[in-house]
Amino acid sequence: MKLAMVSASLSRTGGGVSAALQSLSRQLEKLGADVRVFGLMDAEWSNADRAQWTGAPAVALPTIGPRALGYSPGLTQALVDWKPDIVHSHGLWMHNSRSVLQWSHRTGRPYVISPHGMLDPWAVRNSRLKKYLVTKAYEAAHLREAAAFHALCEPEAAAIRAFGIKNPIHVVPNGVDLPKGGVGKAAPWKGRIPEEAKVMLFLGRIHPKKNLIAFISAWSRATSDRKGTASWRLIIAGWDQGGHEQELKSLVKTLGIEKTVVFTGPLFGDMKDSAFRNADAFVLPSKSEGVPVSVLEALSYGKPVLMTTACNLDIIFYFGAGKRLSLSPVEMQRDLEDFLKIGRSEIEIYANRAVKVVENLFLWPKVAKRMLDVYQCSISNRLVP
Structure with a gap:
């Protein structure tokens, strides 16, 4: 399987989404998938985070205009050129949603959406004007035409349904790696609080x-x-x-x-x-x-x-x-x-x-195997058994 993952941010500005992208893409490669991660260029990626990236090979594309929109004119073509069998679209309300939609229209291939909590009621209410305009412009179509949705938990799946989504939803949690053995360095707060605290x-x-x-x-x-x-x-x-x-x-x-x-x-x-x-x-x-x-x-x-x-x-x-x-x-x-x-x-x-x-x-190898099943079923247009 040739898989593309798309996110608005690959750097620390993406928070937990960026961390999950790195671990999931790395584990999917271990399972035999050919993975490429696409994101948007930002200062943190340019200055430090590119060197610390531990996931599958990543491409950060330049943007034009407001960072809050994330318009990257080269993203759609980059996806077309790489020829993935399926795209995993991470997050909503940014212009990369439209790029994934355009890629699907041009190639006839499917994509899966992970909202990462962005359809939860609190999140939908935040920055309502921007989300209303983006929905009218392209997000509604991006949501409607997805082959499937990936929810991190049952409450998120319920929130996706409550938003009006009728597409198949697969519930797979985030994962984590166990820390490696050994003694860590001194605490970052050493000297600022009592030793016995x-x-x-x-x-x-x-x-x-x-x-x-x-x-x-x-x-x-x-x-x-x-x-x-x-x-x-x-x-x-x-x-x-x-x-x-x-x-x-x-x-x-x-x-x-x-x-x-x-x-x-x-x-x-x-x-x-x-x-x-x-x-x-x-x-x-x-x-x-x-x-x-x-x-x-x-x-x-x-x-x-x-x-x-x-x-x-x-x-x-x-x-x-x-x-x-x-x-x-x-x-x-x-x-x-x-x-x-x-x-x-x-x-x-x-x-x-x-x-x-x-x-x-929650170990990543188990989670990645379940996600691979989601991709395979979305390509073949069937539900995960």
């Missing part, structure tokens, strides 16, 4: 949908002179989007909790590995997600996870590898207080369960 880590894109304003407010109340919680520190690591990080820093200062909340900036490679190894727990208070790669990564390192049901990984609660975090401010504080009071022995129990969940359900 326990660390709650957030690592990801710093964007309003991650709901960090609500979580920081709950953190302030939950750690204010309360027995059993004062030993914790919150580490916020990630890349800023739209100046939201400065909003969070201003809130931390206003609340007077600079000693318990530390911002590290983006972490990649060895620094990211060190962050996971040196954390005691992981938090994702999001309002909307597909299946977040960051949570799977935390679990692979044996870290208990505190997350909302919007992360679409309730199976983690079922297996006792994490705790539920409410979106309600009062209940969020209560959930956080309960979590911060757990001891080292209980953290170890969570850790063992976390790794077992990953090994049983």
